[in-house]
Amino acid sequence: MVSGWIRAAAPGTEVELVIVRTEGDRKPDEPLERIGGRGVFTKEVEVAVLDGRADAAVHSAKDLPSITPPGVVLAAVPPRADPRDGLVGRRLSDLPPGGVVATGSARRRAQLANLRPDLTFVELRGNMGTRVRRAEEGAVHAVVVAVAALDRLGWRERLCEALSPLVMLPQAGQGALALECRADDPGTAALLGLVDDPDAHRTVDAERALLAEIGGSCTVPVAAWAEPPTGDQLRLHALVATGDGRVMVRAHRTGVDPAELGRALGRHLIDECGGSLIEEWRPVVVDS
Numbered sequence: 039m040v041s042g043w044i045r046a047a048a049p050g051t052e053v054e055l056v057i058v059r060t061e062g063d064r065k066p067d068e069p070l071e072r073i074g075g076r077g078v079f080t081k082e083v084e085v086a087v088l089d090g091r092a093d094a095a096v097h098s099a100k101d102l103p104s105i106t107p108p109g110v111v112l113a114a115v116p117p118r119a120d121p122r123d124g125l126v127g128r129r130l131s132d133l134p135p136g137g138v139v140a141t142g143s144a145r146r147r148a149q150l151a152n153l154r155p156d157l158t159f160v161e162l163r164g165n166m167g168t169r170v171r172r173a174e175e176g177a178v179h180a181v182v183v184a185v186a187a188l189d190r191l192g193w194r195e196r197l198c199e200a201l202s203p204l205v206m207l208p209q210a211g212q213g214a215l216a217l218e219c220r221a222d223d224p225g226t227a228a229l230l231g232l233v234d235d236p237d238a239h240r241t242v243d244a245e246r247a248l249l250a251e252i253g254g255s256c257t258v259p260v261a262a263w264a265e266p267p268t269g270d271q272l273r274l275h276a277l278v279a280t281g282d283g284r285v286m287v288r289a290h291r292t293g294v295d296p297a298e299l300g301r302a303l304g305r306h307l308i309d310e311c312g313g314s315l316i317e318e319w320r321p322v323v324v325d326s
Contacts (some may be wrong), residue, residue, distance in 0.1 A: 039190070040096050040217065040233070040299050043116060047232035056092040058083045084110055087218060093226045095218040099211030099242050100184075104249035106218070112217045113227045113233035114217040119186035121213035121263060123206045126188075127180035129199040133157065134179065138170055144281055148259040149206050150182070151283030170196055186213040207261035207277050209289075210245035210253075214238055237267050240296045243311040244274050247300025252278065252308055258316050263301075270294045274303050281312030287313045 041053040079101040086092045088109050097116065106112055115319040123146060133139070133154065140162035141147055141211075147159050158177060162169055166187055170199050173181040174196070217233070219226040226245050241264035248262045277288040293299035307313045 040116065040215065043233040044229060048229060051229065056086060058092075059185050060084050084218065087220060092225040093219060093223065094230055097218065098218045099214035099246075100119060100209045100244065102211060102290055104210075104246050104253050111221045111227065112216055112247070113230040115239040116215050116217070116233050117235040118238040118241065119189055120200070121208045122184040122185045122196045122200045122203055123208060123212075124188065124200045125180045125181055125293065126170050126196055126198055127178065129263050130154070130180075130201065132198075132211040139180050139182060140178040143182065143209070145209055145259040145279075146182045146206070147259050148279040148281060148283040148286070149261070151279075152286050153205070153283075155283070166191060171190050184212055203263050203275070207275055208263045209292075210260075210262040210317065211242050212251050212263070214242050216242065219227040229231055239266055240264070240272060243296035244272055244300045247297040248276050248304040249300075251301045251304030252313070258313075258314075264296075272296060272299055274299050276303050276307055278307055278316060280316055287311045287316070 041055060044053055045051055080095075080103065081097045083092075084107060085095065087095045094113070097111075101154060102112075128137075130153070134180060135156050136158055137154075137156075137266075138158045138160060139150060139171055140160050141150075142162045150157055151159070151304045162172065166183065169181050169186075170193070172178050175246045180198070183184050183197075185194075185197065188194055204311060217230045219230060245262040249260065253260050259281065260277070262274065264275070265273045271292055271294060273290060273292045275288075275290040277286055279286040287307055289303060289307055291306065292302040293302065
């Protein structure tokens with residue numbers, strides 16, 4: 039998709055795809071928390087850019103760690119797809135008491151458990167086809183997926199329910215793509231900038247700023263979603279929760295500067311809303 043957008047924005051540009059198989063791809067059956075968390079799908083792709091094998095990297099923005107590594111810049115965020123989570127198999131209201139839901143996401147488990155404490159959860163990894171089939175073949179009652187992933191595969195008809203972001207707060211960056219290049223490569227940055235969507239970029243910047251403020255400092259489930267901007271104003275929603283979903287701290291805030299908004303809401307959640315009292319939350323201790 040990205041190569042097509044670039045060729046359309048800059049006719050005559052030749053684009054070569056460089057495929058990188060990441061640790062997350064090589065270990066599809068292991069929980070992400072065990073093999074490296076958010077960066078497991080991005081680090082090796084960024085290395086390919088830094089060592090010159092590629093000029094640009096295309097990531098799912100939700101896979102990006104909150105801090106961009108030295109030497110790389112987030113040059114563009116194309117128009118954002120649907121940020122919502124969805125269910126394949128059954129609608130949330132149709133899940134039976136004690137229904138089995140498959141998801142590998144601590145964020146999704148915590149929020150669903152908060153909504154439906156009776157549900158049972160099992161781990162889920164693998165490609166989208168494998169995940170969807172588990173629900174459609176009856177191995178579990180439902181599977182939680184990113185709606186954008188189904189849309190990009192042309193499988194929207196397999197979705198039973200798309201959950202409102204205010205019911206199931208998405209992961210930071212969900213539905214968005216992130217295009218990176220080397221910090222010392224202004225030519226590629228300018229080319230990627232041709233497919234940038236400023237409004238989508240601002241929402242992702244706000245969500246990642248919140249993660250940088252609290253996400254790197256805790257192991258609890260964290261969610262963040264910025265509504266599409268209204269003029270200069272951004273409204274950012276976020277939460278932190280215990281792994282079992284019994285305690286959930288949620289807040290929203292409006293502002294103009296994405297980074298400042300994300301940092302402010304992050305501190306508000308931890309310092310003023312009681313997030314620091316969640317047992318699993320621990321501040322990072324920086325050696326001087």
